[in-house]
Amino acid sequence: MKYGETPQLIKEDGTRLDGRKPEDPRPIHMEVGVLENADGSAYVSFGKTRVLAAVYGPREPIQKYMVLPDRAILRVRYHMAPFSTGERKSPAPSRREIELSKVIREALEPVVITELYPRTMIDLFIEVLQADGGTRTTGVTAASLALADAGIAMRDLVSGVAIGKVNGVLVVDIDEVEDMYGEADMPAAMATKLGLVTLLQLNGVLTKEEFVQAMEMAKKTLEKVSEMQRKTLLEKYSSVLQV
Amino acid sequence: MKNIQVYFKFEVNKVSFTPFRVPIVPQLKKNMILSMIEKGLRIDGRKPEDIRPIKIVTNYLDKAEGSAYVELGKTKVIAGVKMEVGEPFQDMPDLGVLTVHAEFVPLASPSFEPGPPDENAIELSRVIDRSFRELGAVELEKLVIIPGKKVWIVWVDLYIIDHDGNLLDASMLAALTALKLTKIPSYTIEGEDIIINKESAKTTLPLKEEAIYVHIAKIGSHFIVDPSLDEEVVADSRIAFSISRDGRIAGIQKMGQGGMSVDEIIKAMELAVTVAPKYFNAVDLVLNKEGNEG
Numbered sequence: 001m002k003y004g005e006t007p008q009l010i011k012e013d014g015t016r017l018d019g020r021k022p023e024d025p026r027p028i029h030m031e032v033g034v035l036e037n038a039d040g041s042a043y044v045s046f047g048k049t050r051v052l053a054a055v056y057g058p059r060e061p062i063q064k065y066m067v068l069p070d071r072a073i074l075r076v077r078y079h080m081a082p083f084s085t086g087e088r089k090s091p092a093p094s095r096r097e098i099e100l101s102k103v104i105r106e107a108l109e110p111v112v113i114t115e116l117y118p119r120t121m122i123d124l125f126i127e128v129l130q131a132d133g134g135t136r137t138t139g140v141t142a143a144s145l146a147l148a149d150a151g152i153a154m155r156d157l158v159s160g161v162a163i164g165k166v167n168g169v170l171v172v173d174i175d176e177v178e179d180m181y182g183e184a185d186m187p188a189a190m191a192t193k194l195g196l197v198t199l200l201q202l203n204g205v206l207t208k209e210e211f212v213q214a215m216e217m218a219k220k221t222l223e224k225v226s227e228m229q230r231k232t233l234l235e236k237y238s239s240v241l242q243v
Numbered sequence: 244m245k246n247i248q249v250y251f252k253f254e255v256n257k258v259s260f261t262p263f264r265v266p267i268v269p270q271l272k273k274n275m276i277l278s279m280i281e282k283g284l285r286i287d288g289r290k291p292e293d294i295r296p297i298k299i300v301t302n303y304l305d306k307a308e309g310s311a312y313v314e315l316g317k318t319k320v321i322a323g324v325k326m327e328v329g330e331p332f333q334d335m336p337d338l339g340v341l342t343v344h345a346e347f348v349p350l351a352s353p354s355f356e357p358g359p360p361d362e363n364a365i366e367l368s369r370v371i372d373r374s375f376r377e378l379g380a381v382e383l384e385k386l387v388i389i390p391g392k393k394v395w396i397v398w399v400d401l402y403i404i405d406h407d408g409n410l411l412d413a414s415m416l417a418a419l420t421a422l423k424l425t426k427i428p429s430y431t432i433e434g435e436d437i438i439i440n441k442e443s444a445k446t447t448l449p450l451k452e453e454a455i456y457v458h459i460a461k462i463g464s465h466f467i468v469d470p471s472l473d474e475e476v477v478a479d480s481r482i483a484f485s486i487s488r489d490g491r492i493a494g495i496q497k498m499g500q501g502g503m504s505v506d507e508i509i510k511a512m513e514l515a516v517t518v519a520p521k522y523f524n525a526v527d528l529v530l531n532k533e534g535n536e537g
Contacts, residue, residue: 068263073261074260077257195504198501203373
């Protein structure tokens with residue numbers, strides 16, 4: 001295929017290359033407490049996109065001047081492993097990773113009750129093990145699970161998914177091919193119980209009507225993702241609750 | 244002392260951390276902003292949907308191939324476009340390259356520190372870059388000199404020189420104006436070498452789409468357009484929409500702490516679409532004047 005040509009991403013029967021319907025996310029897998037050292041950790045995959053997240057803290061800041069007297073500060077690093085992409089990714093932080101670390105931090109700050117941990121620092125490390133589209137939204141989903149696993153007080157969980165537009169059709173949870181050749185990629189994250197959108201970006205062009213529809217699709221999907229996150233945490237901790 | 248936000252270079256760009264020396268808005272002023280907005284007023288006398296006065300100076304620089312100086316209220320930005328001959332990306336051999344960079348130079352604000360661009364500068368430049376790129380604003384296919392080997396690289400460098408909030412809209416205005424004014428130097432090909440003739444006739448950089456950003460802040464349950472620095476600090480949540488000439492959405496970035504409901508975001512989007520022509524008019528006004536005089 002020549003550069004500039006858009007491949008057929010939606011088949012004649014309306015399904016996508018991997019057989020999904022436009023409104024279907026990929027198979028989602030979630031686990032919490034997967035690492036020994038971290039205070040909280042989670043592993044989340046959306047199809048081939050696989051992400052590990054770990055939380056350390058609340059702990060004393062390495063540098064004293066970093067403290068806030070009335071709440072904790074959140075430090076976030078989103079990082080892609082060198083083997084996560086088609087061609088080896090340099091482990092040095094790219095401009096993209098620096099921006100995404102910021103966007104993910106701002107997506108989680110509204111839900112973490114940092115006022116309960118004054119003068120401390122909560123560290124959150126996200127490692128993308130395999131990238132196949134939707135890494136930041138998978139990262140946010142894993143990160144909020146890891147925070148919950150660490151026992152950090154939160155107002156809600158944050159769930160993420162990317163809505164895309166491919167061959168003129170709005171689709172849920174785009175993969176790498178759909179991201180590369182599609183017309184738009186709109187990553188979104190929500191605290192669904194609070195009804196708050198905490199991360200929203202758009203890479204591409206949408207009409208007003210398409211945008212409204214995309215927001216509705218994101219909300220509907222994220223309510224399901226949020227339910228899965230709750231279930232994952234309950235399965236892990238229900239035995240503790242019964243004691 | 245106002246708006247102190249100190250960055251420590253050893254931390255910059257390794258991790259993103261909660262700003263721990265947040266800009267300070269005196270409590271009295273904060274209360275004033277909050278109580279006035281309940282009556283639909285803002286402290287600088289604007290209505291919620293008003294943008295600040297815009298001043299644009301075209302061709303601000305002689306050595307850049309395109310340039311503009313923009314004041315949006317007290318926020319001041321310089322955009323310079325430099326055209327360079329370079330190699331295309333391997334996976335896009337038949338396209339020129341557009342690159343946006345932003346520098347938050349330390350003379351602009353007590354909160355800016357010398358050093359490489361921090362996460363805020365990187366975010367700003369990437370958000371602007373994405374919008375131009377996804378819209379296909381610059382006709383990159385017309386910037387090829389020797390297919391697969393030599394193409395024009397369009398460097399858009401944004402210099403924030405005074406920070407009073409809403410750097411995004413001001414930077415986007417400056418970038419768009421500068422791109423619209425950019426002239427491609429004429430050149431001759433001699434074997435593998437490209438000889439640039441700076442003095443002879445130039446062609447205008449081909450643009451086929453245009454967009455601006457509209458930055459909206461939510462304070463309480465109210466939406467305001469083009470927030471000043473004080474308003475940005477007080478705001479509960481902020482979002483910016485890139486709007487094309489024909490009213491499509493060509494980029495979104497939710498910024499800062501806090502969140503909005505889906506309904507609020509859709510309301511903010513509608514507001515951005517209605518405000519966008521004000522920015523386009525400011526650009527058109529100054530460029531038409533320029534065209535008549537030139």
